[in-house]
Amino acid sequence: MTTYHLALLGFGNVGRALAQLLLDKAAEVRERYGLDYKITGLAARRLGWLADPNGLDVAAALAGRAAGGRPWEQSDIRAWLQAARADVLFENTSMNPQTGQPAIDYLKAGLEHGAHIITANKGPVVHAFQELSALARAKGQGFRHEAAVMGGTPIFSLFREALPGVQLQRFRGILNSTTNLILSEMEAGLSFEAAVKKAQDLGIAETDPSADVDGWDAAVKVSALATVLMGVPVKPQAVNPTGIRALTGEQVRAARAAGQPYKLICRAERAADGGVTASVRPEQVPAGDPLANVNGPDSIVTFEMDTLYSLTVSEQRPDAVTTAYGPFADFLGLARRA
Amino acid sequence: MTTYHLALLGFGNVGRALAQLLLDKAAEVRERYGLDYKITGLAARRLGWLADPNGLDVAAALAGRAAGGRPWEQSDIRAWLQAARADVLFENTSMNPQTGQPAIDYLKAGLEHGAHIITANKGPVVHAFQELSALARAKGQGFRHEAAVMGGTPIFSLFREALPGVQLQRFRGILNSTTNLILSEMEAGLSFEAAVKKAQDLGIAETDPSADVDGWDAAVKVSALATVLMGVPVKPQAVNPTGIRALTGEQVRAARAAGQPYKLICRAERAADGGVTASVRPEQVPAGDPLANVNGPDSIVTFEMDTLYSLTVSEQRPDAVTTAYGPFADFLGLARRA
Numbered sequence: 001m002t003t004y005h006l007a008l009l010g011f012g013n014v015g016r017a018l019a020q021l022l023l024d025k026a027a028e029v030r031e032r033y034g035l036d037y038k039i040t041g042l043a044a045r046r047l048g049w050l051a052d053p054n055g056l057d058v059a060a061a062l063a064g065r066a067a068g069g070r071p072w073e074q075s076d077i078r079a080w081l082q083a084a085r086a087d088v089l090f091e092n093t094s095m096n097p098q099t100g101q102p103a104i105d106y107l108k109a110g111l112e113h114g115a116h117i118i119t120a121n122k123g124p125v126v127h128a129f130q131e132l133s134a135l136a137r138a139k140g141q142g143f144r145h146e147a148a149v150m151g152g153t154p155i156f157s158l159f160r161e162a163l164p165g166v167q168l169q170r171f172r173g174i175l176n177s178t179t180n181l182i183l184s185e186m187e188a189g190l191s192f193e194a195a196v197k198k199a200q201d202l203g204i205a206e207t208d209p210s211a212d213v214d215g216w217d218a219a220v221k222v223s224a225l226a227t228v229l230m231g232v233p234v235k236p237q238a239v240n241p242t243g244i245r246a247l248t249g250e251q252v253r254a255a256r257a258a259g260q261p262y263k264l265i266c267r268a269e270r271a272a273d274g275g276v277t278a279s280v281r282p283e284q285v286p287a288g289d290p291l292a293n294v295n296g297p298d299s300i301v302t303f304e305m306d307t308l309y310s311l312t313v314s315e316q317r318p319d320a321v322t323t324a325y326g327p328f329a330d331f332l333g334l335a336r337r338a
Numbered sequence: 339m340t341t342y343h344l345a346l347l348g349f350g351n352v353g354r355a356l357a358q359l360l361l362d363k364a365a366e367v368r369e370r371y372g373l374d375y376k377i378t379g380l381a382a383r384r385l386g387w388l389a390d391p392n393g394l395d396v397a398a399a400l401a402g403r404a405a406g407g408r409p410w411e412q413s414d415i416r417a418w419l420q421a422a423r424a425d426v427l428f429e430n431t432s433m434n435p436q437t438g439q440p441a442i443d444y445l446k447a448g449l450e451h452g453a454h455i456i457t458a459n460k461g462p463v464v465h466a467f468q469e470l471s472a473l474a475r476a477k478g479q480g481f482r483h484e485a486a487v488m489g490g491t492p493i494f495s496l497f498r499e500a501l502p503g504v505q506l507q508r509f510r511g512i513l514n515s516t517t518n519l520i521l522s523e524m525e526a527g528l529s530f531e532a533a534v535k536k537a538q539d540l541g542i543a544e545t546d547p548s549a550d551v552d553g554w555d556a557a558v559k560v561s562a563l564a565t566v567l568m569g570v571p572v573k574p575q576a577v578n579p580t581g582i583r584a585l586t587g588e589q590v591r592a593a594r595a596a597g598q599p600y601k602l603i604c605r606a607e608r609a610a611d612g613g614v615t616a617s618v619r620p621e622q623v624p625a626g627d628p629l630a631n632v633n634g635p636d637s638i639v640t641f642e643m644d645t646l647y648s649l650t651v652s653e654q655r656p657d658a659v660t661t662a663y664g665p666f667a668d669f670l671g672l673a674r675r676a
Contacts, residue, residue: 021645025503032503152646154500161499162492164670165363165370166663288633290652293626302654307359307663308490310654314628316640317647325504325645332502 001034004335005053007041007084007115009077009106010092011061014120014147015044017324018090019058025328035335041084042067049076051083077106081113088334090327091119097211097220097236100127107132111139118330120147120323125224126236142334145228147326149175149221150299153315157333159229166305168229170269173301174294175221177318178205178212179244179264184295186252187261192245204297215241215280218266222278225301226268232276234268241280259287263294266301290314339372342673343391345379345422345453347415347444348430349399352458352485353382355662356428357396363666373673379422380405387414389421415444419451426672428665429457435549435558435574438465445470449477456668458485458661463562464574480672483566485664487513487559488637491653495671497567504643506567508607511639512632513559515656516543516550517582517602522633524590525599530583542635553579553618556604560616563639564606570614572606579618597625601632604639628652 006022008015022039029035038055050056050069061067070083081089089110095103100123107124110117117136119125124132125148136143146156159168174180178199185195196213199205211217219239226234244264255262263285268278285292290312294300300314315322344360346353360377367373376393388394388407399405408421419427427448433441438461445462448455455474457463462470463486474481484494497506512518516537523533534551537543549555557577564572582602593600601623606616623630628650632638638652653660 025645029503153649154496157500158492158496162495162667162671164667164674165367288631290628290631293628293631295626307363307666308653308660309657311491312650312652312654314650315646315648316650319647322646328645329500329502333500336502 001030001036002335002338004035004037004087004331005040005085006037006088006090006331007043007051007081007086008039008090008092009043010094011042011044011047012092012094013320014323015090015092016062017320018092018327019062021321021324021328023059029332033332033336035332041080041086042069043080049080051080053083053085077109078113081110081115086110086113086115088116088118088331089113090331091117091121092327093121095121095123097123097216100124104128104132107143108135111135111141111143114139114141116142116144116331116334118144118327120327121145122148122220122224126220126227129227130233144327144330144334146330147323148224150301150315151318151323152325152329153299153313153322154329155225155301155313156228157329158313161333163305163308166307168270169304169306170267171225171229171301171303172265172267172291173299174263174291175266175299175301176212176215176218176264177297177299178209179215179218180294180299181297182213183244183252183262183264186247186249187256189249189253191249192247213245214243215264218264218280222266222268222280226276226278230268230270230276232274234276234278239278239280242282244282247282255284260284261292263291265291339368339374340673340676342373342375342425342669343378343423344375344426344428344669345381345389345419345424346377346428346430347381348432349380349382349385350430350432351658352661353428353430354400355658356430356665357400359659359662359666361397367670371670371674373670379418379424380407381418387418389418391421391423415447416451419448419453424448424451424453426454426456426669427451428669429455429459429462430665431459433459433461435461435554438462442466442470445481446473449473449479449481452477452479454480454482454669454672456482456665458665459483460486460558460562464558464565467565468571482665482668482672484668485661486562488639488653489656489661490663490667491637491651491660492667493563493639493651494566495667496651499671501643501646504645506608507642507644508605509563509639509641510603510605510629511637512601512629513604513637513639514550514553514556514602515635515637516547517553517556518632518637519635520551521582521590521600521602524585524587525594527587527591529587530585551583552581553602556602556618560604560606560618564614564616568606568608568614570612572614572616577616577618580620582620585620593622598622599630601629603629
């Protein structure tokens with residue numbers, strides 16, 4: 001039986017949920033797939049860079065206790081990967097969505113070390129998809145990023161594995177949970193400001209909510225989907241999003257009452273010149289449209305292809321576990337191929 | 339470059355659409371996947387059993403002209419597969435949903451010959467999934483059946499390829515196009531009888547519509563999904579479906595007016611004893627439910643898993659091409675693995 005050495009970089013909500021999922025599913029994965037793994041690297045701001053090729057005590061780390069292992073200097077990710085004898089690098093750090101750094105450099109180091117790389121971040125997909133894909137091919141390693149859009153819901157793997165031979169013509173969706181929740185709260189009677197406050201209290205909106213409410217998070221997701229699924233690099237700046245800040249509670253409630261609710265709609269479409277045009281902006285959606293009934297933090301996307309007229313995928317009530325399932329499934333997908 | 343010899347059994351709506359799709363996509367598949375194929379076997383009631391290892395003129399057959407090739411006796415599917423030097427058998431015949439025959443025997447002959455087998459029929463999945471899977475493993479061949487439920491929309495491949503390591507707890511969906519269309523027409527003002535007549539005129543309902551309206555087609559689909567995705571064999575008789583025959587136009591319209599439309603809902607759920615309980619019956623669905631807005635011939639299914647709370651997949655406006663995409667994708671999936 002093959003035993004994979006896993007190195008986890010980032011121990012926030014997603015990193016912790018992933019660690020827990022890996023612990024919970026170890027026996028089942030061994031039985032179903034004949035695959036074994038241990039977490040030999042764990043790194044985060046508060047923990048430092050821990051490595052032990054015999055395995056770290058991740059349950060202890062999750063409980064706030066010492067995980068064992070030798071700590072390494074931050075400047076030395078290569079030494080850390082080597083000390084962990086990492087076969088797979090899971091990258092779940094916080095990064096700059098404008099540049100994708102430092103996640104991109106971490107992922108490159110993972111490939112240079114000879115590991116598969118798996119990220120839950122959309123920054124590296126938007127800013128370095130071609131570069132990381134080419135380097136992964138050259139190194140004979142995998143590069144996966146399922147959780148970058150719609151958490152653990154399979155979108156990238158759906159197209160890569162289950163939709164061979166299609167040409168994706170266009171897609172349309174709701175990809176930002178925070179603004180969708182804010183719009184639902186505004187429909188229920190709150191002002192924009194009060195709805196933002198409520199989303200912040202629920203831990204869904206950030207202290208500075210501008211990346212969500214101004215449409216930049218959605219624009220990065222549209223860019224990631226177009227870049228990977230349509231094979232045409234699209235940058236968020238080119239999407240030039242319009243957010244929901246200009247909408248008042250009255251407008252949002254009147255639109256819902258008229259049966260045409262406001263949603264922050266993401267679109268991308270293959271253009272005649274071979275490029276892709278994309279947009280993010282509030283649109284009123286007809287009541288019978290599948291997108292009209294996606295409320296709260298749920299997401300949805302409808303794909304139109306040459307061979308399959310219209311396919312819609314949606315996720316309901318996502319949480320940290322559903323996001324952690326993305327990198328977990330990415331790992332199993334790569335390990336089953338080996 | 340590998341050249342696959344394809345044998346097509348059945349030349350009705352799906353078989354013809356598949357033949358056309360294979361012709362249309364040949365150059366693209368060669369370029370994208372380095373795969374080549376030719377149709378060397380073609381068999382149907384009106385055509386006889388044609389085979390030519392150098393390739394048949396399928397475009398001619400689609401235009402109602404002679405496709406070339408040597409005709410074989412019906413009793414001799416093995417000789418036909420051999421004459422075609424078939425690497426892949428596509429089985430798209432009409433079969434008996436109660437027994438899955440003669441499709442099951444054809445598929446067995448395909449495996450015995452040493453070909454991958456791909457069917458658009460749900461009968462073999464419900465009545466011989468374990469048997470055909472075991473034989474395929476023993477022969478080192480693939481067994482695929484994507485189009486058996488929801489046409490070309492990836493459901494079986496979604497779970498097999500893109501959702502590793504999940505435990506499917508339950509699903510709920512609308513899986514029979516004909517009854518969904520009939521209910522939509524009844525909502526629009528028709529009686530049950532007039533709605534059936536309209537569905538027949540549109541070529542969607544059969545001359546004898548009982549398999550659809552009494553829920554048996556849906557029961558077979560629920561059984562196929564539960565058998566494959568939950569790993570528990572379920573037979574349509576055990577589902578014991580209730581169809582839509584007892585609903586009047588008045589009831590259907592009153593339910594829609596009250597915001598709780600009737601839908602023929604398919605359900606399956608893992609039971610405490612490890613088995614699966616399944617049902618097909620008309621249910622009133624709350625207006626905000628994703629299933630409430632699936633109208634006409636569209637389909638939808640919502641899956642609940644341990645690692646992914648709720649994932650919904652739906653298809654809009656299916657036609658013969660979307661069904662033909664199922665076996666086409668099955669073939670590419672198998673050929674890309676080789």
